[in-house]
């Protein structure tokens with residue numbers, strides 16, 4: 446028989462509807478629905494008194510505002526949010542899995558572009574980075590010309606990317622938090638997919654001067670071009686095109702080679718989540734993450750507000766007190782950042798999340814954390830920092846899809862796996878994005894926009910291991926340049942929205 450509802454832990458007093466269920470449906474647990482239950486929404490499995498705990502994933506999502514009878518639909522208006530977990534003295538290292546407890550990778554090598562330092566590239570790109578938004582219009586036009594006139598002559602180069610961003614001037618450049626956007630720009634210049642070729646275009650009068658993003662030895666006429674030094678439009682375009690051609694000649698010498706998984710660095714993100722995300726797409730991605738980590742590779746997950754309510758679970762997976770302390774510090778920083786803005790973590794869920802059955806940020810967080818798999822957390826990074834270790838990394842970033850993506854790109858990911866319940870055409874130009882949806886209805890609807898559906902996990906037709914292995918194989922195929930995800934096929938690429946918590950003047 447078709448599965449009707451999913452209860453995750455035995456102690457849960459709610460289940461989630463696999464499909465839209467009419468009132469009067471008898472569930473697997475024997476409970477009869479009192480209301481029509483929308484797909485992915487919660488059903489009370491027991492009578493819950495006012496003030497009683499609502500438990501899913503074995504975790505208290507919140508407290509009932511009024512009595513809830515067994516069989517009722519539980520929506521986001523029916524529960525109070527619990528306090529966020531305390532950050533002091535969280536137990537660490539109490540849930541460290543050993544490699545034999547992680548799934549074996551079904552492949553151990555991939556084809557990448559080896560770099561002198563750090564992870565290998567998944568693409569061979571010329572990246573042209575602006576120091577200021579003022580230069581963006583010129584660089585975008587120049588990139589179109591480079592693609593048209595030069596790129597066909599250099600067949601080993603996969604593309605030319607203009608890294609334009611809103612930072613660089615009209616900002617308080619020495620403000621305490623300015624290091625975050627500055628670090629993002631500094632690190633993206635050295636993205637593994639740019640093969641060590643540096644091309645930075647500035648205007649000439651901006652606050653973000655070359656010395657803030659490059660070491661002295663790299664500030665040369667070969668690497669840096671200042672628009673105000675160019676005599677008119679034609680000379681400006683020619684200068685950019687000439688510099689680009691010098692770089693393309695070098696990049697064209699690069700070739701893919703067979704590499705171990707330890708050369709791979711990828712990111713995980715979710716967005717437009719629904720109540721299935723935490724049972725299908727995110728755990729399947731987590732299974733793939735575990736395979737990569739077991740194979741020696743590096744996987745990054747992020748999104749502070751979406752892990753905040755499960756922070757103790759992450760602390761339990763931290764390999765040292767130092768890693769736990771950095772985790773707590775990053776959470777504290779974000780608590781303060783939100784508080785300064787007059788909100789808290791519950792500002793996160795979107796109308797779409799709620800329509801998809803996610804009652805609040807606690808429920809969203811429990812699903813979101815599943816994409817990290819089960820490996821130990823070996824390092825915690827501040828926004829846009831680069832990892833120094835192999836394994837599972839927590840990189841603190843906003844949960845906003847369009848800010849988390851660029852932040853992980855600055856941290857050096859060669860690819861991102863993106864889980865969605867509601868659907869998004871999201872993509873990144875520097876690093877290919879594989880999209881995994883949580884429900885088969887989503888895949889049917891956006892059959893040529895979503896790469897993989899994890900929906901069969903909900904219906905019982907596939908296991909997390911099966912879909913996780915499918916995701917793993919696609920990660921390696923895309924990283925190796927053997928397959929193109931839909932976002933790259935259509936050129937759907939979001940802007941480089943870097944995180945800037947510092948003042949704009």
Ligand code: CA
Pocket residue numbers: 714715716748844845846849
């Ligand atoms: Ca997100």
